[in-house]
Amino acid sequence: MTDQSTRVARNDDKSRYEVFYDDELAGFAAYTEQGDQVVFTHTEIDGAFAAKGLGKVLASGALDDVVRRDEVIVPVCPFIASFVRKNEQYDDHVKWPNE
Numbered sequence: 001m002t003d004q005s006t007r008v009a010r011n012d013d014k015s016r017y018e019v020f021y022d023d024e025l026a027g028f029a030a031y032t033e034q035g036d037q038v039v040f041t042h043t044e045i046d047g048a049f050a051a052k053g054l055g056k057v058l059a060s061g062a063l064d065d066v067v068r069r070d071e072v073i074v075p076v077c078p079f080i081a082s083f084v085r086k087n088e089q090y091d092d093h094v095k096w097p098n099e
Helices: 056-070 077-088 088-093
Strands: 006-011 015-020 022-033 037-045 071-075
Touching: 006 056, 006 088, 015 056, 022 056, 037 056, 037 077, 056 071, 056 088, 071 077, 071 088
Parallel strands: 037 071
Antiparallel strands: 006 015, 015 022, 022 037
16 A cells, blocks of 8 residues: 555654554554664554555555665564565565574
């Protein structure tokens, strides 16, 4: 979904990326930072916004931002890990947990 009514923003104060739908917070992907590594720990989309493709919008927006910042993606969250496995453009920017 690339609708103009969606946007992803990094919220440093809460250590998460947030996805908005029509200016309402619809979900987030929480992370911790360890040096140049961004460890994604949990992703959640509010049930009121289900079936709108916002999980994919959130994941791609967050991961693209990490790549732009020249940081490393560490996908601990199962949703983010699954998204990374399906999108090979992130392969060079990933450090899998327990590697």
